[in-house]
Amino acid sequence: MTQRAPSPVLVMITGPIAAGKSTLAVELTRQLRATGASVALVDLDTVAGMARPTLPSWTWAEKIHADLVGHCCATAIDVVVDEGTSTAAEVQQVRERIPYGTRVLHVVLTADFEASLARAQGEPARGLSRDREFLQRDHDRYAAELSNLAGDLRLHVEGRTPSQLASAVRAALAGMPEASSETDRQVVHTWRGAIDDAELVELTESHGGNPAVGWWDTVRGHSLGWVSARDRTGLLVGFVNVAWDGGDHAFLLDTKSRASHQRQGIGTAVVRLAVEQARAAGCEWLHVDFEPHLAEFYLEACGFRPTAAGLIRLR
Numbered sequence: 522m523t524q525r526a527p528s529p530v531l532v533m534i535t536g537p538i539a540a541g542k543s544t545l546a547v548e549l550t551r552q553l554r555a556t557g558a559s560v561a562l563v564d565l566d567t568v569a570g571m572a573r574p575t576l577p578s579w580t581w582a583e584k585i586h587a588d589l590v591g592h593c594c595a596t597a598i599d600v601v602v603d604e605g606t607s608t609a610a611e612v613q614q615v616r617e618r619i620p621y622g623t624r625v626l627h628v629v630l631t632a633d634f635e636a637s638l639a640r641a642q643g644e645p646a647r648g649l650s651r652d653r654e655f656l657q658r659d660h661d662r663y664a665a666e667l668s669n670l671a672g673d674l675r676l677h678v679e680g681r682t683p684s685q686l687a688s689a690v691r692a693a694l695a696g697m698p699e700a701s702s703e704t705d706r707q708v709v710h711t712w713r714g715a716i717d718d719a720e721l722v723e724l725t726e727s728h729g730g731n732p733a734v735g736w737w738d739t740v741r742g743h744s745l746g747w748v749s750a751r752d753r754t755g756l757l758v759g760f761v762n763v764a765w766d767g768g769d770h771a772f773l774l775d776t777k778s779r780a781s782h783q784r785q786g787i788g789t790a791v792v793r794l795a796v797e798q799a800r801a802a803g804c805e806w807l808h809v810d811f812e813p814h815l816a817e818f819y820l821e822a823c824g825f826r827p828t829a830a831g832l833i834r835l836r
């Protein structure tokens with residue numbers, strides 16, 4: 522079963538402080554928009570700036586920035602420009618949050634130290650980065666990190682104008698392969714396929730849930746069946762469980778889809794297969810309850826009709 526998937530392009534711009542990352546990001550955005558493309562520019566400094574002067578730590582800002590990049594990549598926007606992700610670990614953090622199928626162009630900038638210092642000192646609004654020793658430390662750190670940053674396009678900024686750099690990025694974008702083929706995007710849905718407890722823990726963590734280790738091993742024996750959705754690599758990307766009274770009534774529980782794969786039809790597809798299988802098992806009714814914000818998902822996308830129901834919290 523194949524799901525629709527968005528086909529945004531993410532341009533990640535990595536470089537040492539004062540290499541001109543943000544100037545390039547702004548110029549690239551301007552040039553792309555001039556061609557009619559829709560572009561979101563997401564920069565780390567803006568996220569950090571939201572909490573200044575009380576920023577808890579850069580790690581805090583980097584995580585929120587990565588989330589924001591991921592959310593932008595899940596929209597119908599043509600290009601998302603990420604400016605500020607700089608270490609290999611941060612690149613990985615962003616990659617884990619973007620939807621499956623997002624094409625990525627990772628631009629790795631290099632710059633001369635003295636030229637960067639001159640740029641930094643020419644910008645009165647900068648703080649610490651105008652200090653020679655601070656900037657030297659950042660450039661040394663970046664030089665050591667470079668071997669971990671393969672990137673898709675390396676550009677040395679010196680001797681090139683922002684417009685020329687942006688044109689080089691656009692040329693690389695134009696040369697990128699089209700969105701992955703339908704085969705690459707295939708998600709396979711299986712009724713009662715094998716799932717490990719650890720996989721469900723990891724899937725639940727991916728959407729910010731609070732998994733209990735051993736939960737699935739306890740619950741599985743009481744289930745009519747369950748649906749797993751796996752991508753072509755076998756990664757679990759969606760799940761739903763169907764509990765049963767042994768007669769006419771089945772109960773839909775624990776619908777989940779991987780955070781990076783949400784809003785791609787996976788949740789609807791696992792529920793659809795659960796409905797088919799509960800019907801095939803002879804059940805007459807399939808029940809579900811949910812929080813109000815999921816009404817659109819269950820009532821409109823999955824086809825449940827609203828009904829009066831009751832609930833008592835037992836512990």
Ligand SMILES: CC(C)(COP(=O)(O)OP(=O)(O)OC[C@H]1O[C@@H](n2cnc3c(N)ncnc32)[C@H](O)[C@@H]1OP(=O)(O)O)[C@@H](O)C(=O)NCCC(=O)NCCS
Pocket residue numbers: 728775776777778779782783784785786787788789790810811812814815817818819821822
């Ligand atoms: C709820 C959940 C399973 C939906 O999975 P999904 O794969 O994103 O769902 P789909 O892509 O099939 O969504 C189909 C439609 O349902 C609606 N929908 C899905 N998630 C929604 C949400 N969080 N809020 C409002 N509407 C939503 C939308 O109309 C969506 O269509 P669109 O993307 O074109 O707007 C997923 O968000 C999830 O795992 N959430 C965390 C766990 C959870 O809360 N589970 C529910 C337990 S009752």
